[in-house]
Amino acid sequence: MSDANVRIPEEAKDRLAAIAASEGLSLRAYLARLAETLLTPQERAERAERARAAIEEWSGYAPTAAEERDLDSELDRRLAQVTGR
Template identity: 55%
Template sequence: MADADVRIPAEARDRLTEVAAAEGLSLRAYLARLAQTLLTREWNGYDPAPGRPDGAVIATAAPQRWAARPVRILDLDL
């Protein structure tokens, strides 16, 4: 997997670093494992959670791509 520069708030970086360290990993290794996990499982778009009981909301400029999925769509196409 190629490296990428991603800008995130310092608080988020610090929290991810803490989570990685708790698992005995560097931030780089933790993010690589997370990316591999996310890229190798199929996501159907429905992801209910206590804060999202109705599942995921997708913000996209191509709403037709998500039309058949069980998600709520926020159309960003201008």
């Protein structure tokens, strides 16, 4: 495996290095492990679609796009109410 150089602010590097050290890892090993645990936007979308299909198959619940928008709006409204925004 070849290495790559990534330019980030010194403060960010120091913070990541401290986190890595607290877990007994080098910064290189910590970043490699982090990259393996995060999903790309495409992977997240695929996982969400599989979850949606599984829920629909299991429960028969299949909201329309309009129903999803209404539910999202209601959730946003409730979150704003709770957080005071």
